[in-house]
Amino acid sequence: MKVEREELLHIAKLANLKISEDEIDKYLLNLQDILNFANVVNKAPVEGLKETIGTNSNYNVFRKDQVVEFEDQESLLQNAPEEEGHMFKIPKVIN
Amino acid sequence: MSRDDYEVVIGLEVHAELSTKTKIFCSCKTEFGGEPNTHCCPVCMAMPGALPVLNEKVLEYAVKAGLAMNSSISRDSKNDRKNYFYPDLPKSYQISQFDKPLCEHGYVEIEVHDGEKKKIGITRIHIEEDAGKLNHDDYGRCSLVDLNRAGVPLIEIVSEPDMRSVEEADIYLKKIKSILEYIEVSDCKMQEGSLRADVNISVRKRGQKEFGTRTEMKNMNSFKSISRALEYEIERQISVVENGGVIEQETLRWDEVSGKTFSMRDKEDAQDYRYFPEPDLAPIRLSEEYIENIRKNLPELPETRKQRYLNEYKLTEKEANTLTASKYLSDFFEKGVKISKNPKAICNWLLSDIARILNEKEFEPEDIPFTPEDLAELIGLIEKGTISSKIAKDVLEEMFENPKRPSKIIEEKGWVQISDENAIREIVLKIIGENPQSVSDFKNGKDKALGFLVGQAMKETKGKANPQMLNKMFQELM
C-alpha cells in the first residue's frame, strides 16, 4: 500500500503531532519502508486462527467495590504545568 | 405538504451513571461534587504507569440492566479503547466496549397515549467510563479541568430507531429511567448529569422505506429540553426538505436559551476513534450461573408492580401508572400503606395535593421533605377525626415548609379539631343566637341556611370544629 502525503498529514493530525515541511518526505519514506515490511503479516498462514486477545490466559479479573482513597492527593497536582483552584488550567474551550 | 405528511424517526443513546461506591477502574469514590480533583488517584488521573482494574459491581449492574431490558447477555465480552484527544479525557482514550458489548438485542415496552403497547428495541448496552468536567473561570479567560467525575461508571443504552414521535421518545426515556431506578443501578439524577441522552433524529415522507439522513444532539439532560429540541429539529428538517434542501448528517448543539439547534462545525473532520481491544484489562467471560443468579435476584420491575397495585390495592390503571413511574414515589406509597392500611387515601394524597406542591416547587418525588410515616400519620389523624381534611391540607403545606410530625404541627398550631360534644353545643348555640334570620329560614325548609350556619360556626372556630358534628348539632338544636 502506498502512503500518500495527505494521508500522513491526516494521521499526524489524529495523533496530535506536527510534521514540519522538511520532515515529511523522510517520514513518508520511513513509514513506507516499515509498512512494506509489516505487510508480511498478510502472507502468514493464519486462516481459521482467532485473534489473540490478552497475551495470557487471564480473564475475569475484577476488583471489589470498596473505596480506597489515594493517600497523597496533593502530589497528583504537583506536576501540573498550570494550576488554578486545584484544577488544571488550559486555554478556554468552547463546548 | 404539511408535517402530517412526514414520519419522524428517533433513536436514543442513554448514558446512565451507575450508583457504585467506587469508580469503574479504580477505588476512588463516585460521589457527586466535592472539591475539584479530590476524588482522584493515579489511575483516574492517567498518571504514567497506572493501570485499570474493573469494578465487579459495574459488571453486575450492567447485566442487571440488560436483563431488565430483555437483552441477551454476552458470554464473551471485552473492553476496548476509543481514542480521541480532549482535556476532560485524561488517558486520551475512553475505555468502552466496541464489538462485544455486554448486552444485546433487548427491548422495553412502552405505553403510548391510548394505552396501546409498543416495543422499542435496545440494540446494545455496554459499560464505559465517564469523562471529567471542564469548568470556566469567572472571567471566561480559561478553562479548568476537574477529574472527580473521570472514571465514574456508565452504561450506554443504545435504542433502535424505533420511536416515531417526540412523545414516544419522552415515554421511552422515562421508562428507561424508571427501570434503572427499580433495579437500583443508577440514581438517574438528570440535573446532576447522571442520566443523559444523545438523540438521533430524521424525517421521511410517509410511505418512504429508507430512513432520512439523521442529525444528532449530544448530552441532553432534561426531559423538557429533549422534547423541545426534538420539536425544533423536526420542524427544521421538514422545512429544509420542503424547500428542496438536503439534511446533512451532523452533530448539533441544542441551545436552551434561543430554543434552536446549531451546527458544531468546529469538530473539524470526521472522527476516527481507532478502537482496539484494551490490553490492560483481561477479557470477561460470564457463566450461565452468574447470569441466572442476577436474573433470579432481579427486583420487581415497574410493570409487575403496576399489576400488583391493580389487583392488591384496587387502584385505577391511571393511578397505578403514575405511582409506579417513579420508584421513589411508589416506594413511598408502599411504606405509607403498610402503616395506614388505607391505600386509596395514600394514593390520593400523593397524586393530588403532594403532586401539586411538588409541581409548584419544581421538586422531584425524592425532594419530599417528610417520610411515608408522616403521611400515614396525617391520614390517621383525619380518620380519627382529630383534624378535618381541610386542616389536613394546611398541615401538609406546613410539612413541606417546616417538616415536623403532623401531630406536632397540629399541637403547636392549635389545629386540633373540636369534637367535644359540649364544646360543639356551645358554639352552635352561640351561632343560633347570633343568626335568628337563618334559623327561621331553616325552619321554613330552606336547607341552604344550614350550610350558612355551619360555615359561620367553622369561621368562629377557624375551621377546627368537626363539620359532621356541627351539622348534627344544628339540626338537633333547631
Place this chain on the structure above:
Amino acid sequence: MDITELTVHELKERLDKCEITSEEITKAYLERIDEKEPDIDAFVTRLDQDAIKRAKEIDLSKKENKKLGEYAGIPIGIKDNMCTKGIKTTCSSRMLENFISPYDGTVVDKVLNQENMINLGKLNMDEFAMGSSTENSYFKKTRNPWDLSRVPGGSSGGSAAAVAANMVPWALGSDTGGSIRQPASLCGVVGLKPTYGLVSRYGLVAFASSLDQIGPITKDVKDSAILLSLIAGHDEKDTTSIDIPKKDYTLDLKNNVKGLRIGVSKEFFGDGINQEVKDALQQAIEKYKELGAIVEDTSLDIAEYALATYYIIACAEASSNLGRFDGIRYGYRTKNYETLKDIFINSRSEGFGAEVKRRIILGTYVLSSGYYDAYYKKAQQVRTLVKNEFAKNLEKYDILLTPTSPITAFRFGEKSENPLEMYLSDICTVSVNVAGLPGISIPCGLDKNGMPIGMQLIGNYFQEGTILNAAYTYEMNTHFRENYKPTFKGGNN
C-alpha cells in the same frame, strides 16, 4: 577486594556475616560511579546523598534487629521508566524531564520499600523504551563498557551498561521486544525477560501493554534468579498479572542439564546472523551436548512474521498509551500556544523525539479506519500463529536456543539513520514477547573486536526455573565473567 566486583549473592553472604556494612557497599558503588560515569553515562538521575543516608539507616536498623527485607542494604539501579515516588521518572524523554511520580510502582515498592534495597539512581534508556541502542535518549548517549565507541544496546542500555561496568550490583530493566536481553547481550551480562504476567506492570510507564515486562539485569545467573524471586508475584493492580504461588528460583539452579531437551531452530541461524555470533553459539551448543543435554535441530519459521507483528502491535498500543502526554496534567508544555489545540500539538511535537513520533504515527496508521483489518487485526491473528508454533516446539523441547542479537554492539550512528534496519536487529528477541514466553540472555563469548556475544534461551510459560538452570549450568562450566572483563577502551570523549 573490590566490592563492586562481587555479585549480589556474594555481597549478601558478607553482609549476613557482618563482614561489611551497607554503607561500605554503597560508598564503594558511589565511588565506582564517580569514576566510570564520565565514560559510561548510564544515569539520568543519581541519588548519592539519599543512598548513603538510606544505607546508614539500614545498618542501624540491622543493629537494632528491626524487621527488614532479606536483601536490605543491597544497592540497585532502576531503569527510568519505572515510577518512583518523589524521584524523577523521565523515560529519558524531554516530555517527562521534570516529572515526579506521585506513587511507587509495584516492583519499585517491592525492591525499595519491602526489600529495603538502596536506590542508586535512575538509569538511561531509549526514550519511552523505543529503540535498540539507547541513542534515542533525550539526555545522553550511554556507552558500552567493552568499547566506548559502541552502543550498549537498548532500550535498557543504561541498566545493562551500569551492571557491566560494576556501577550497580544489579538493575531492573524492562523488555517489550528485547529491551532487557539485547543490551544484556551487547554488554556481556545476564538479562531475563519473565513470562508475560509473572511480574506486575503497575508503575511501569507503558510502551506496549501486551508486551511489556520488567525483569532483572545482573552479573550472573544466580543473581538473576534471586532478583526474579523478589519481583515476581501476583498484583491486584495489574489484571494481566497471573495469580500463581511465589517461588524461590534459586532452588531451580541445579548445575545439571542431563537429559534436558534443547531445540535449535535453523531459522534463527540464517543469513542475517553474523558468522562470529553463529560460531559462538555453535560452541555453546557443543558445550550443552558435552554436559549431557539432548540438542536437536528444529524448525520455527516465525521470526519475520513475529517481527512484523511486533512492530504493528507495539506501535498501535504505544500510539494510544502515549496519548496521555498532552501537556495538561503533567509533563512538557510548549511555550508556544494560544489555543488548546496548540498545547496538544506543540507539546507533543516538541516533547517527543523522532523515533517516538515515528512509532506513534505508525501505530495511529495501523489502527486507523481502512487499515485496521489489514494490519492490526491480521497481526493479532499472526500472534496466535506465533504462539501455536512455539507451543508445538515447546512440547518437544524444554528450551529453545537462539542468538540474542544477530550482531554484537555496533558503533554510534551506525544504524540510527535507518529505522527499519534498527528494527531488524530485534529479530531474535521479539517473537518471545509476541508469544508472552520467558527468555534469558547470557554471555557466551567475544567477537574478534572483543565485544560480547549473547545466547538466548527460551522456555515455556512460567518455566523460568528451567531456563535459569540451563543458563546457570552453562555459566558454571564456562566462566565467562572470570575470563573476560570490560576494557573501557576506545574512550576519547
